[in-house]
């Protein structure tokens with residue numbers, strides 16, 4: 001723990017780590033706590049956008065330094081078992097729009113870079129409540145047994161504590177939007193049968209289910225389904241599949257109208273949640289963290305509007321992607337498939353799509 005830090009970051013996921021790292025790199029040490037007992041072993045995101053790599057390169061974290069990141073070059077798309085398109089992914093500013101890389105690995109790099117700068121995550125410390133005065137914000141944490149204790153006084157608190165944010169709840173900041181229907185599932189297998197020249201595959205069905213497959217690391221395949229049986233559908237596609245895990249989760253499209261209230265700021269999933277379709281949650285959390293830290297330390301007063309505006313646009317994009325993926329309308333499916341067939345022949349047609357994915361806008 002650093003002596004007398006004035007900024008408290010709640011949550012050491014990608015968003016909180018990115019915020020703390022930007023601060024530490026600029027010479028402002030923060031205190032960062034997480035309620036878990038150690039780094040999460042649950043994998044979530046697999047796609048890391050070019051814009052995020054660009055932001056992280058100043059911490060010496062880039063596709064060159066992590067080495068095993070896989071550039072997104074081809075994307076295949078099937079409808080009811082038929083190949084619709086195998087799309088060569090266009091470069092955005094001379095780079096692939098995203099690289100496949102496991103979220104957990106990226107977080108480990110962020111945490112190590114933070115530790116090198118003298119800040120260690122305080123695990124096993126759970127945010128409980130706060131009281132704000134004119135001059136500071138006094139925070140209480142709680143033990144595993146539910147006993148609360150004073151955690152100190154700060155100039156501001158960064159709520160980077162995920163979709164079910166306790167900071168957001170304590171600040172009574174409304175989280176508006178809606179839930180997507182049904183249960184979703186994610187599964188991961190090992191296999192040697194992943195095709196060589198494709199980095200992501202999407203299997204759509206007439207019933208509106210879509211199985212998105214990506215390869216976070218050689219020999220590993222992750223499948224996300226807007227339905228309950230990702231493991232069953234995934235293992236059926238590869239004869240040597242060995243299941244590593246399957247998890248179920250719910251998905252919502254929600255955001256705070258503004259990420260700031262008094263001395264509280266919200267970033268990442270604490271401020272906005274969306275469907276994993278379009279692969280934006282991790283990327284937006286890191287972008288929020290770096291952007292907010294830069295702005296707070298340089299006194300950029302427009303950051304509140306900038307964060308809210310970007311979140312709104314990203315949520316619009318992921319919602320559009322979700323609707324296209326899950327539509328059961330015959331007419332829309334036909335138009336969608338025709339569009340991607342054309343994009344396979346003329347990749348520049350899909351440039352707008354991959355530009356948004358890249359986060360460089």
Ligand SMILES: Cc1cc2nc3c(=O)[nH]c(=O)nc-3n(C[C@H](O)[C@H](O)[C@H](O)COP(=O)(O)OP(=O)(O)OC[C@H]3O[C@@H](n4cnc5c(N)ncnc54)[C@H](O)[C@@H]3O)c2cc1C
Pocket residue numbers: 010011012013014015016033034035036040043044045046047048103125126127128160161162163165166167186224249267268269270276278279280281282283284285
């Ligand atoms: C299956 C799946 C696939 C996904 N794929 C992609 C993808 O390909 N690309 C992409 O960009 N995004 C993807 N996402 C979304 C992405 O994983 C999240 O948006 C991202 O993890 C958000 O980061 P965060 O730091 O805001 O929150 P989190 O990762 O949720 O981290 C929050 C941290 O806060 C801690 N915490 C919670 N409450 C407290 C408390 N009271 N006190 C202290 N600590 C607390 C938690 O322990 C946790 O470590 C996917 C999500 C899922 C579920």
